[in-house]
Amino acid sequence: MERIACIHFPQWPIQRLIGQRPELRFQHVVLFHQHPQRGQIVVAVSPRAALQGIRPGMPVTEAKSLLRRAAPGKPVAREAFYLLPYEAGVDREALTGIARQLDTFSPLIGIDPQEPSASLLLDLTGLGKLFGDEATLLRGVREVLQGQGYVVEAAIASTVGAAWALAHYGMKGGDGWEEASPLIAADFDWRTFDTLPTTALRIEAGVCETLQQLGLTTIGALRQIPAASLTARFGDVIARRLHQLSGEQPETFQAVPRALAYHAEQVLDFPLRDQTTVLVVIERLLERVCRELQRVRQGALAWHIRLWRAEAKPLPLRVGLFQASSQVAQIMPLVRMQLEQHAEFDGLNHPIEEVAVSAESCVLLVERQGELFDEQPRTNETALGELLNRLAIRLGEDRVLSAACVSGAQPERAVEYRPLVGPRSVRPRRSTQRLTGDVLQRPARLLSKPLELAPLITAEHSRSRSAVFEMPSGFEWRGHSFQVHRSWGPERIETGWWQGRTVRRDYWRIETTNGSQFWIFRDLRSRKWFLHGGF
Amino acid sequence: MITTNTHETTNGSQQTIALLKRQIRQVELGHLLQPDHSLPRGITSGLAAIDQVLPERGYSRGTLIEWLVPGSSGQTAGYGAELLALQLAQRAMQGGGSLVVVDPAEEFYPLAARQLGIPLDRIVILRGHKLEDLYWSIDQALRCEAVAAVWCAATSAMPSFLVDLDERWHRRFQLSAEAGQSFGLFLRPDRVARQPSWSDIQWRVLATHRTSQQRSERGLTEQTPPESTLPDDYWARPISLQLLKCRGGRAGQTLHLNFDTRTGELRSDAARRLESLRPRSPAADLKTTAFSQTG
Numbered sequence: 089m090e091r092i093a094c095i096h097f098p099q100w101p102i103q104r105l106i107g108q109r110p111e112l113r114f115q116h117v118v119l120f121h122q123h124p125q126r127g128q129i130v131v132a133v134s135p136r137a138a139l140q141g142i143r144p145g146m147p148v149t150e151a152k153s154l155l156r157r158a159a160p161g162k163p164v165a166r167e168a169f170y171l172l173p174y175e176a177g178v179d180r181e182a183l184t185g186i187a188r189q190l191d192t193f194s195p196l197i198g199i200d201p202q203e204p205s206a207s208l209l210l211d212l213t214g215l216g217k218l219f220g221d222e223a224t225l226l227r228g229v230r231e232v233l234q235g236q237g238y239v240v241e242a243a244i245a246s247t248v249g250a251a252w253a254l255a256h257y258g259m260k261g262g263d264g265w266e267e268a269s270p271l272i273a274a275d276f277d278w279r280t281f282d283t284l285p286t287t288a289l290r291i292e293a294g295v296c297e298t299l300q301q302l303g304l305t306t307i308g309a310l311r312q313i314p315a316a317s318l319t320a321r322f323g324d325v326i327a328r329r330l331h332q333l334s335g336e337q338p339e340t341f342q343a344v345p346r347a348l349a350y351h352a353e354q355v356l357d358f359p360l361r362d363q364t365t366v367l368v369v370i371e372r373l374l375e376r377v378c379r380e381l382q383r384v385r386q387g388a389l390a391w392h393i394r395l396w397r398a399e400a401k402p403l404p405l406r407v408g409l410f411q412a413s414s415q416v417a418q419i420m421p422l423v424r425m426q427l428e429q430h431a432e433f434d435g436l437n438h439p440i441e442e443v444a445v446s447a448e449s450c451v452l453l454v455e456r457q458g459e460l461f462d463e464q465p466r467t468n469e470t471a472l473g474e475l476l477n478r479l480a481i482r483l484g485e486d487r488v489l490s491a492a493c494v495s496g497a498q499p500e501r502a503v504e505y506r507p508l509v510g511p512r513s514v515r516p517r518r519s520t521q522r523l524t525g526d527v528l529q530r531p532a533r534l535l536s537k538p539l540e541l542a543p544l545i546t547a548e549h550s551r552s553r554s555a556v557f558e559m560p561s562g563f564e565w566r567g568h569s570f571q572v573h574r575s576w577g578p579e580r581i582e583t584g585w586w587q588g589r590t591v592r593r594d595y596w597r598i599e600t601t602n603g604s605q606f607w608i609f610r611d612l613r614s615r616k617w618f619l620h621g622g623f
Numbered sequence: 624m625i626t627t628n629t630h631e632t633t634n635g636s637q638q639t640i641a642l643l644k645r646q647i648r649q650v651e652l653g654h655l656l657q658p659d660h661s662l663p664r665g666i667t668s669g670l671a672a673i674d675q676v677l678p679e680r681g682y683s684r685g686t687l688i689e690w691l692v693p694g695s696s697g698q699t700a701g702y703g704a705e706l707l708a709l710q711l712a713q714r715a716m717q718g719g720g721s722l723v724v725v726d727p728a729e730e731f732y733p734l735a736a737r738q739l740g741i742p743l744d745r746i747v748i749l750r751g752h753k754l755e756d757l758y759w760s761i762d763q764a765l766r767c768e769a770v771a772a773v774w775c776a777a778t779s780a781m782p783s784f785l786v787d788l789d790e791r792w793h794r795r796f797q798l799s800a801e802a803g804q805s806f807g808l809f810l811r812p813d814r815v816a817r818q819p820s821w822s823d824i825q826w827r828v829l830a831t832h833r834t835s836q837q838r839s840e841r842g843l844t845e846q847t848p849p850e851s852t853l854p855d856d857y858w859a860r861p862i863s864l865q866l867l868k869c870r871g872g873r874a875g876q877t878l879h880l881n882f883d884t885r886t887g888e889l890r891s892d893a894a895r896r897l898e899s900l901r902p903r904s905p906a907a908d909l910k911t912t913a914f915s916q917t918g
Contacts (some may be wrong), residue, residue: 177732301703472769481750481759487750491733505735507746527738527887532705533776534732546810566779568694602693603831604701608640621732622700623860 090335093194093210093226094251095233096241097183099176099186100206101132105181107237115141116155116169120148120174131174131204169589180205186233187344193229198341200252202290204621207255209248209341222272237323243271247331248341253281253288253307276334282308289329295322307333350388351446352376359398359439365428366395366440371420373445378414381447387412388447390511391419393426396442403430407487408510412451412475418474425481443520449511480509497581498591499534528597529579531607532623538618540567541608557609560617570600579611597623625781666714670889672878673864677824678871682711685801686823687793691813691867693830699776699810700730703829703862706739706882708808710889712772713741715806720771721746723764725757728780739887754783756796759898765799765807776810785811793821827870829877831861858885 097103106113117134128148148171155169180199187197187208194215200207210229216222222244227596233240243254254271258280273280280286284307286299310318310326318326331337352373360366370393381387389412391404401604407422463585480488489505494516506514542564562571578597584590592612599605605623610616665681667674674680682688688711690704699705712722713736722741724731724747737743749764751757757775764773777785788811800807813827832886866876881894 164760259913291835364863447824468769475763475767475769476747478763482756482759483749483751489748489750491746491748493734493737493743499732499734505748526858526884527882528884530734531700531732532735533730541732566694569859590833595889597862603703603829603863605703606701621704623703623734 089246090214091212091222091244091246091250092212092251093198093212093229093242093244094248094255095208095210095254096255097131097206097238098241099134100183101179101204103238104179105172106134107182112170118142118148118151118155118169119174120151120170120171122382123175137169160515168509174204175284176204183208184344186238190229190232191346193225196202196343198343199342207252211343212244226272245271245273246276247333247335248288248339248398249329250276250281250291253284257284257288273565278308278311278334281333282306282311286310286482289326289333291325291329291351295325298322322411326491344592350377350380350450351444353444355440355442356440359441361439363427366443367424369443370423370445371416373443374416374419374423378416378419381414381450385453386450387414387451387453389451390447391423392444392446392448393423394444394446395440396444397438398441400438405430406588408477408507408513409487410476410480410509410513411469412449412453414453418477422477422481425478429481443575476509480507485510485512496583498583499530499581500536501583528605528623531623534607534621538620540593540608541565541617541619559598561616562600563608563619565619570602570604570606572601573601578610595620666711668889669710669714670880670891672880672891673889675865675871676876676878679868682715682806682824684715684804684806687797687800687807687809687821688824689809689811689820689822689826691811691816691825691827693828694812699778699812702830703860703882704810704826704828705735705776706860707826707828707862707864707889708774708776708810709736709739709741710887711806712736712774712808713739716741716769718771720769720805721747723747723749723770723773724759725749725761725764725773725775727751727757729786729831730778730780731774731776752781752891754781757784758789761807762792762795762799765796765805766803767805768803770803770805772806772808773838774808777812786815788815788818788916790819790821797821797823820868822868823870824866824872827865827867829863831863858883859890859892860884 091378102117105119112134112558114136115134116137118130118137119132120128121131123129126147128146130142130146130148130151132144133151137151137155140154142154152171169340174330183205185201187199190197190208190210194210194212196211197206198209200209201496212222212225215346216225218405219228226244230240230242241255243251244257245254250273254273258271267619285296285305286307287293287296289310290309299305299310304313307330310332311527315327315330321558328337332339354367354369354373359525360369374391389409391407391409393407395403395405397403405423405426407419407426409422413419476488488508490508492504493502494504506512508514541560559572559575562569564570574598578594579596581593581595582591593609595607595609596614597605597607606619606623608617608619611618628839654820665677665683668677688708690699690708692699692702692704716722722736722745724746727750730748731748733743733746735746736746747764749757749760751760761773763774764770775785796807799805807822809822816825816827860883862880862882864878864880866872866874866878868874881890881892882888883890
């Protein structure tokens with residue numbers, strides 16, 4: 089008998105977005121897409137936005153009016169709301185990444201073909217016993233996903249249709265943001281599914297609406313209608329889905345291709361406490377993996393080492409590289425550095441029982457002949473790569489960054505920082521942009537959060553200048569008072585509504601009487617002045 | 624596709640090759656390396672007035688350079704030292720190499736560096752919260768031959784960074800810069816001037832004082848007139864520097880400069896130079912307090 093698990097991520101586009109941008113967690117977030125006939129339509133909403141009555145399928149204009157209506161006189165007025173485009177491709181790609189992480193639980197994992205994709209399907213046939221039972225296996229899957237902050241609903245059944253229906257409609261989780269205990273259906277029983285709504289059959293929304301108008305709201309009600317009548321009215325879709333649900337008609341899913349990973353592991357004859365011996369084992373396993381990679385002329389950007397310990401959780405190590413490599417001599421020093429940072433490895437209170445090494449993000453290497461005399465030391469990419477690898481081990485991969493310009497007027501959002509090391513790394517493009525205009529267009533130091541200025545307005549100033557643009561004649565910052573001597577500007581910066589709360593600022597470069605120069609702006613909404621940087 | 628150099632050599636043969644390279648280069652460029660040759664061995668600052676006070680008519684590779692900025696709070700922004708350091712980094716990078724920016728406060732704004740001609744793809748930004756990690760990173764970067772310069776600035780967000788700099792770390796930076804032939808560019812508050820320093824060159828950025836008369840002459844610009852009618856003064860950013868320390872250089876010299884915001888070039892401010900030569904009354908000196916501390 090087949091055993092299929094369905095892992096459903098409720099409100100997946102929102103979950104994925106919040107995972108990537110945690111600052112949106114408690115904000116009003118509305119995702120929309122461009123419908124060819126209806127214009128901009130809401131696709132997904134965050135729980136906070138849903139409280140304002142915004143629902144998927146609603147026009148964006150209506151959603152905006154609901155947000156504004158909720159605003160006057162309430163705290164929500166001061167909170168930001170974000171209207172962002174729905175990115176189906178990114179959502180699907182993120183699901184693919186999760187599917188690959190779960191390959192320790194099942195060799196066949198696919199993405200639910202329903203649009204928008206929000207579920208994974210795992211073929212667990214014959215695998216339950218390997219983990220004790222199916223419940224333990226499913227608990228393991230949920231722990232991995234919950235550890236990454238995802239909310240999931242899971243079910244196991246004997247068909248794809250049954251697992252999907254239970255995961256999506258069999259839970260008691262309320263609005264979909266509360267976790268429910270997983271459902272495991274041992275054998276197929278119509279009684280389990282008769283009470284579920286017709287939408288649990290994975291049929292088009294239009295067909296479901298028609299069925300509801302006809303009073304057929306549940307699968308049980310639908311089954312009372314002769315199959316011939318349903319086929320005559322709706323085609324074979326309903327009959328097919330019912331047969332797939334019960335298993336009378338087989339249903340398959342397309343598995344996500346497994347990422348090419350090179351792996352070697354060794355179960356030790358007796359537990360090891362000696363660090364040197366453990367390092368020797370790691371080195372030998374690295375040599376084995378590197379040989380495999382060299383055979384296919386590949387190198388890996390990420391290396392994972394797992395030390396299984398007696399009576400303790402495994403010790404995971406990760407080494408990310410700037411340049412893909414299959415040289416033990418390059419990887420082993422980084423492994424040693426990584427281990428030195430683990431206090432748990434220092435004492436080895438728990439002896440090591442098993443060591444596993446795997447290489448990920450493998451890419452084809454291009455060999456280049458080394459140059460004897462003409463190589464410029466400063467353009468030595470190998471030396472730079474080795475430096476960045478070491479820095480990433482010590483500081484962390486997300487703290488060794490490159491900067492890239494992105495489109496956006498708001499200064500805080502005009503630069504994107506990307507990791508330089510590891511599988512998420514992005515190699516910066518060679519920039520050929522030339523200088524244009526004032527060199528001091530932007531300050532060298534930008535405060536991550538603009539600082540509201542306490543203006544010092546003199547009587548003379550208020551008579552002569554306030555009528556023009558109300559720039560303060562001086563301000564206080566970090567216990568010092570500064571008097572404005574001259575200024576350049578304004579440069580107006582405005583952002584679009586689709587980037588969240590609209591920003592409207594007038595920026596000025598000012599020189600103070602002691603010669604220092606700052607970048608200040610007046611927020612055109614609040615009419616307050618802020619310090620944003622120094623030149 | 625990732626390019627990699629798989630040319631493997633043992634340590635011994637690498638050293639031999641490095642030695643041969645040096646010897647061949649010395650034979651080829653021997654005449655340029657003569658001490659009495661007129662060409663500058665360092666990197667020019669872009670301004671003859673600065674080059675003249677430095678021992679090798681410019682900044683030598685493998686050195687640490689400090690700009691000490693007024694203020695006691697550890698914040699060094701606003702006095703133009705960032706511009707001077709970035710401008711030097713840009714010149715250092717002309718021979719190749721990357722600029723490593725150590726930025727614990729996440730305040731460095733790369734677009735300013737790009738405006739000065741530094742390509743963003745050659746900037747590596749390092750962040751961190753532990754002082755030891757940051758100093759270790761500076762040391763490693765200075766030692767790397769693929770790094771042209773390391774730029775870091777004191778910040779009030781991490782008050783001890785570059786302010787309470789341990790002498791041993793400072794010495795290690797100097798040795799690493801020498802080994803990697805890179806520049807260490809440090810922006811620190813001027814209260815560290817009393818501390819012992821392993822930096823090769825120490826500049827003090829002087830706070831200037833604008834009188835009310837000057838203010839009325841220049842005035843606040845309410846409506847910017849057409850660009851062609853603007854005087855040069857409009858585009859000038861005045862910066863005054865005092866050379867506090869320089870091995871073999873003219874320490875004690877004060878330079879009045881103008882940073883041209885149109886071109887990014889430095890110029891001598893002849894008018895202020897003359898003004899500084901005039902005798903001044905003690906009362907006038909008292910008035911030139913850069914800022915008053917109220918906190």
